[in-house]
Amino acid sequence: MPLTAADRHRRTRRDHAGETAEDYAEAVAVILDQHGVCRLVDLAERFGVSHVTANRVVARLEREGLIDTAPYQPIELTPAGRRLARAAQRRHQTVLDFLRALGVSERTANIDAEGIEHHVSPETLRAFAAFAESHGQV
């Protein structure tokens, strides 16, 4: 089947739906790592949104089985959430390393990696990793 423009756009929209989940799972993992506990305000601060928005996303991810929380209590990751977080962190790092290896400035690499990472298929990610490997700086 020839891949139509509609197929590509549908795929991109589907990707978008999972981005938030990955971002939040990754953020929870990072915050747990750095502070021992993850509070709603930490997430809100990290994403630059109000605590209300963070709260709703957390509630959704809890429905989806990625996050574990009780009212007024800190936020934990379920095993599935941890897996997702690890995968997201790895992909993020690969994209970041790749952009650096390409010669993009640190600042720009950090910004672009955030947007790009969710749209990189496994195949492209492998190509990114191979490139970063062979042109690895430092």
Place this chain on the structure above:
Amino acid sequence: MPLTAADRHRRTRRDHAGETAEDYAEAVAVILDQHGVCRLVDLAERFGVSHVTANRVVARLEREGLIDTAPYQPIELTPAGRRLARAAQRRHQTVLDFLRALGVSERTANIDAEGIEHHVSPETLRAFAAFAESHGQV
């Protein structure tokens, strides 16, 4: 100023707001090129959405001065819309050429370019173009 995670995410969210505009402007340009006229159904078909959704996006882009339409009539681009479409087409092509030059398969390159193009800063785009240039495929 150190770029915080919140800054990066805010930037990514802002980008997202403009994606639809670029995608639609580009699509209108392509369709006009191929069929002479651009109808709502053409856009709906291209994006794989209902004509209602396409209609609403078109209405928004008209408010934003990118598209020109009258009820029940074909869709035109304003000068600003044409400029945006051209820029989007160029960026899309650069990202696509870059992925191909990296060795990514045609099919995957097509999918990933769709998602990646909107998150590539001018600096990174230049790096992409330079790489595609020097590693020119076939």
Place this chain on the structure above:
DNA sequence: CCGGAAGTGTAGCCTATGCTACAAATGTGT
């Protein structure tokens, strides 16, 4: 132990995108 600060939750509103179902306009062929 109790009062205020910090952290959460809830109510209610907004936009952007999805959808189906139904209504209205356009255009086309005999």
Place this chain on the structure above:
DNA sequence: ACACATTTGTAGCATAGGCTACACTTCCGG
């Protein structure tokens, strides 16, 4: 010219994600 197919428009609903304002818990310090 009229009927029918195509194309647009509109009504009404849903979800994801933004927000402010206000209420309620928790937690800590004096």
